[in-house]
Amino acid sequence: MLKKAYVEITDVCNLSCGFCRGTSRPPRFMPPEDFAVIAGKLRPFTEYIYLHLLGEPLLHPQLEEILSICRSLGFRVTVVTNGVLMDAAAAALNECGCLYKICYSLHAYEANNMPITAEAYLDPIMRFAKQSAETGVINVFKLWNGGGRNTLNDTIINTLCAYFGASPVSARNGFTLGERLYLDLADRFRWPDLAADETPPRFCMALRDQLGVLCDGTAVPCCLDADGTLRLGNLLTDSVEEILNSELAKRIKEGFSQGKATENLCRRCDFAKRKFG
Numbered sequence: 001m002l003k004k005a006y007v008e009i010t011d012v013c014n015l016s017c018g019f020c021r022g023t024s025r026p027p028r029f030m031p032p033e034d035f036a037v038i039a040g041k042l043r044p045f046t047e048y049i050y051l052h053l054l055g056e057p058l059l060h061p062q063l064e065e066i067l068s069i070c071r072s073l074g075f076r077v078t079v080v081t082n083g084v085l086m087d088a089a090a091a092a093l094n095e096c097g098c099l100y101k102i103c104y105s106l107h108a109y110e111a112n113n114m115p116i117t118a119e120a121y122l123d124p125i126m127r128f129a130k131q132s133a134e135t136g137v138i139n140v141f142k143l144w145n146g147g148g149r150n151t152l153n154d155t156i157i158n159t160l161c162a163y164f165g166a167s168p169v170s171a172r173n174g175f176t177l178g179e180r181l182y183l184d185l186a187d188r189f190r191w192p193d194l195a196a197d198e199t200p201p202r203f204c205m206a207l208r209d210q211l212g213v214l215c216d217g218t219a220v221p222c223c224l225d226a227d228g229t230l231r232l233g234n235l236l237t238d239s240v241e242e243i244l245n246s247e248l249a250k251r252i253k254e255g256f257s258q259g260k261a262t263e264n265l266c267r268r269c270d271f272a273k274r275k276f277g
Helices: 032-045 063-073 086-095 107-111 118-134 153-164 240-244 247-257 270-276
Strands: 004-007 048-050 076-081 099-105 138-146 174-178 181-187 210-213 218-220
Touching: 004 032, 032 063, 032 210, 032 240, 063 086, 076 086, 086 099, 086 118, 099 118, 107 118, 107 138, 118 138, 118 153, 118 181, 138 153, 153 174, 153 181, 210 240
Parallel strands: 004 048, 004 210, 048 076, 076 099, 099 138, 138 181
Antiparallel strands: 174 181, 210 218
């Protein structure tokens, strides 16, 4: 069993964040019929699905149909978004009946020098968060830009606290804004990069608690393989069992069991260092 699966329904984004490495893959929106095949194969292995790897999922023109497939299969859905399209997507998200959690990458605001105030950017996000939290949805506001450009963080934090009636506190990793409303603070996010320096060997939960699927069906070990460098197969043609039992998958998993990263990309993953020490 996996704890979760990341399924990238599009690699297209409406923003251009300096912290995002982007991808060399062609722009693509996963057709709902392909999503149905992939989701159906994943469901026996997990009930939690993240509609994200790269790209902005709320851009998908058939998001409502994809959410309907998730509901029919009994998935608990997490959406990771920059929040710009919250008003346009609110109805589909509110009515889908399967939204478990939504994460807002608020560091996207400063990373794009948006020509609106922080309050104007946050308003539709906060309105949706308040409504969805009351129906049981977990809302996580992420500010992952510590050590980078974070000069607007106080404005964002104070705006959130004022809206939800919370008191700003000094907490390295964030704090609770209300019931099912959380602020997550972290250092600036860095994607794994083959050109980066190697990091010390360590453990990782790739292929233990997660599997990633790119928008063309390519299976990868985790949610950080943006270019499909570590291709394990394709869920449009292969089974989950075949992918998890591939020679590459077994080598990666066995290596982490021994506290070492066997693959070049994994040896250059800053997130593993941050996550597992």
